[in-house]
Amino acid sequence: MNSFGHMFRVSIFGESHGIQIGVVIDGCPPGIALTEDDLKEDFARRRAGGRGTTPRVEPDIPSIVSGVFQGKTTGAPLTIVFENTNIKSGDYSNLWDQPRPGHADYTAQQKYSGYNDPRGGGHFSGRITLGIVAAGVVAKKILGSVSVTATLIEAGGSKDIAAAVEAAIEAKDSIGGLIECRCTNMPVGLGEPFFDSAEALIAHMVFAVPATRGIEFGSGFASASMKGSEHNDCITDEEGKTATNNASGINGGITNGNDIVFRVPIKPTSSIGLPQDTYNFKEKSVSTLLIEGRHDVCIAIRIPVVIECATAIVLADLMLRERRG
Amino acid sequence: MNSFGHMFRVSIFGESHGIQIGVVIDGCPPGIALTEDDLKEDFARRRAGGRGTTPRVEPDIPSIVSGVFQGKTTGAPLTIVFENTNIKSGDYSNLWDQPRPGHADYTAQQKYSGYNDPRGGGHFSGRITLGIVAAGVVAKKILGSVSVTATLIEAGGSKDIAAAVEAAIEAKDSIGGLIECRCTNMPVGLGEPFFDSAEALIAHMVFAVPATRGIEFGSGFASASMKGSEHNDCITDEEGKTATNNASGINGGITNGNDIVFRVPIKPTSSIGLPQDTYNFKEKSVSTLLIEGRHDVCIAIRIPVVIECATAIVLADLMLRERRG
Amino acid sequence: MNSFGHMFRVSIFGESHGIQIGVVIDGCPPGIALTEDDLKEDFARRRAGGRGTTPRVEPDIPSIVSGVFQGKTTGAPLTIVFENTNIKSGDYSNLWDQPRPGHADYTAQQKYSGYNDPRGGGHFSGRITLGIVAAGVVAKKILGSVSVTATLIEAGGSKDIAAAVEAAIEAKDSIGGLIECRCTNMPVGLGEPFFDSAEALIAHMVFAVPATRGIEFGSGFASASMKGSEHNDCITDEEGKTATNNASGINGGITNGNDIVFRVPIKPTSSIGLPQDTYNFKEKSVSTLLIEGRHDVCIAIRIPVVIECATAIVLADLMLRERRG
């Protein structure tokens, strides 16, 4: 279903070219100061505009329509919506004939028996992640001293992100990227053994963000080649701090007070300026497809803030569960 | 909470040295043939016994105590339990004084205010995954022609797994491993956009398995260095089959009919024969800890069947959701 | 939390005097024809206007902002919103000083530490049930030949509802009422034993409607005085039809194909024109309160359609669960 969270539950809705997209947050504690201005900074980080992002910039003006009274959350469901302006009616019939490679055109048609809204990707559009960012801004206010920061550390396999982006623009191609996220000042005791382990919930949420292809915590894939004597994080003080942090601050699914650190690869944008061969269902054969318009050359540039907000949502949920004791 | 699944919901319970461990499966369709014998094969794969696994072998004799009548599932909650035999009362006070590195000793104490059962890891024991395997055996019967297979493809960084294990035994150390899981004959249309994407649910479940450190689907971490023109999987026929499978059979969170392929790194076993320095809470200083007894040198050997069963549970749940249409 | 349903999940949000109220429906199947016009009839039934209802009539103009494309549901979250027009800023400080008897003024203040929106009842307003009605209209389209009809059968203890209302208007008082709901053409097999029994889910949903004070199915409270030989419904044909219907079409939590029939008492409107004594927290003593303005004399007149829609939501959810087999 299209919601996530146990005590801080986030539901998102909307389509790329629909009337309104938005987010409903259920379980937000009362008394948190919140205005539309609080969303500006993270929205700006997510927005297109720089080199390598699509030149189509949407204003992303949020409207808090329920759950806030006199500038503070009320405890009732908190709803933030965004009007979609400048929606152009286009001809999308070609998406049915020749689904774009890497996109959800084909799977959406199949799953929804052809009733899905195809305009601009419909409900599958990355634009719907605006709701995750909005909820994450609220979640961060619940986290207190806990800090969550995600950054793009590589693009196209290179640490010189700007150069990689320029090369991809030049080549009319797209490139992927690698994001690292770090949570600091973590409390001990968040998460549950097995199904609701802190890693399980973070991973679940991270894969809700389109274009993610993996996740590794701490030692991650390198751990497969390590020895126990190298990998074990020896505790060094009464607070549970460890000399190394291969466990990424989590043992047995429960946070141990050290930083949570994880990395997420982002695939290259599926829409590229180069012609591609793919199946044409009308012609019943493979033929060349050229996707018109301008696109994000490196969508990974815009995703760190989404990963950050997605992670904040998980941590806020876990903190609200835990405060029950 | 300690359950997972929307239509096929699995709840596990028990402690390593408790009276009974088990699994309750809610939502299992009626009419599926099931006997205790059906569990034998996957239990044998999970069980210790070979080189590199602990010499302490438990019999793992399952008892189906509810939900089956005359050899068929009834549609009522299906419960499978395991008695813990040969439980030795030991002195576990040292775990409180000096929590073992890499284990959940410290986090469990903190989270549960010292009331957790410490014997053999208590509820955090890998032994509790027996319930996941049992549920997975049932899940596989729901999958029809879909096949899920997980294998250990590396241990200690080497493809010669036997040699790597021998070296680790010799060194009184432990080693990690890399598991690959492949789901074939997949239907189109499983999974939802965003929060319940097929990747999100599989990743959630995989991280419920202790010792997992990451997951990557299809192109995975390599995608961060790829170009869109390389990464896009071009559709080649009416069934949606693709020339490459970087997307791991999933677009927009929804299966596209191609194989789901993912890899999971398993950390080296935390219990090793070598002495380790770590904090002693009684002495209020770091001191050397030697963990007695014999352990799995490479727990990764026993985990493929658990990953396989965990994945089958997710796919069965998604299939039962989808048949609603 | 503020959502209900397993496969057809309804979340409502908004405040009486907020910017927007609405409903998000997750799990609605694709391909259902839906326009704003479809909501008109049930909205009209819920709306004030007749004798005994408040003279303040809101337009209740719905806007479908997501989940519908070209007049059909898409399978993505379906969101219907209502703008609150003509919101007057008032002075609500008196609600804090002297909470109105029968209203949620006191409990909301306590639960939300005084951060709740008090204007017009805030999130506790009956106006929020518009979302339930909207979702019910959609649910009815899923029910196929199943029909759900709720009617007011008594008001103020009298079957002459009009006369009872006139007397209450005259007396500046309010009166309660009794609603009967009947579901016909029911399929066999909806509902689960125990926690998700058909009665349990319907009762849950009915008590989500403000002003309900009870529910009885079939023989209801009379069954406490009956004998088994009178109460048992003897099956009379192969379709499971019964000679009597004391069980209200449900055995063991599961529908048996006969009509579901239940009755719901609605309390008299809490806001009345007469002065009332109640505690004044500012003066720290009981003092007289006079509630200004005009109110529904018999809110029960407006509630049948809400009960009907609430019931349709439950049945649609159960039908979508069941079609999984």
Added chain:
Amino acid sequence: MNSFGHMFRVSIFGESHGIQIGVVIDGCPPGIALTEDDLKEDFARRRAGGRGTTPRVEPDIPSIVSGVFQGKTTGAPLTIVFENTNIKSGDYSNLWDQPRPGHADYTAQQKYSGYNDPRGGGHFSGRITLGIVAAGVVAKKILGSVSVTATLIEAGGSKDIAAAVEAAIEAKDSIGGLIECRCTNMPVGLGEPFFDSAEALIAHMVFAVPATRGIEFGSGFASASMKGSEHNDCITDEEGKTATNNASGINGGITNGNDIVFRVPIKPTSSIGLPQDTYNFKEKSVSTLLIEGRHDVCIAIRIPVVIECATAIVLADLMLRERRG
């Protein structure tokens, strides 16, 4: 699904004549003293044995198999099981031919395509409520000073319960009864507006108990005939205490600190000693059925403790949700 609760989640499993029945409680806080002996008193209240109850008395010996260590809950899933002793294999084919009126024989067959366990009612047996009682005993320990008490106040329409029972025994018939449940020392602030209102959750849980036919809170069905000036409960002090309690301690779905009082009618036991006419699917006509064996003449005698425990489960869940703040 077969579980209930958000923070204190109860799952029940088992069949009347199966190997084991039981309950898994997820979310039980650590550190609560619990032994099998604690269950004795409520089990004795539920057990048959007195006049009007079935002469078949089961020992109901509980075994706590997980979640308790050294006499205290650990915070891990708490599992309590009961072995079914003295199970006699019988011939149940007649249940398929001629389903008993008032029982779930017909609906279970239809829903589960004939795979349901028919022995002694299978999963539909009232015996499965043992798990609810066990969970309720644990829940009561979480409630602190809150007290929940349910009593049978009428049987067969008479306050002289013993005489009514004797008459029914004489007549080889069965009789219903009326239960009243009262929760005292209630805190303010439990429950949510709309879907998770305190009434909604209690009603949901009460209808999970077999044989319940209705529920009314406070003024209940009488409220339909009342005036607002009579019905409104005027607050009389700073603690929110009210002069009357028509609201049953709940306003807007949220507890107001006054007692919760509700009544539940219990239908007469379906199995009676008299012959009954009902449909015979083998003979394809209505014929007379005589149910062999001895039965509860008034099952309502045994249900108060189940209602009490069911209510305690809801209140414990709501209290654990609320402590999050």
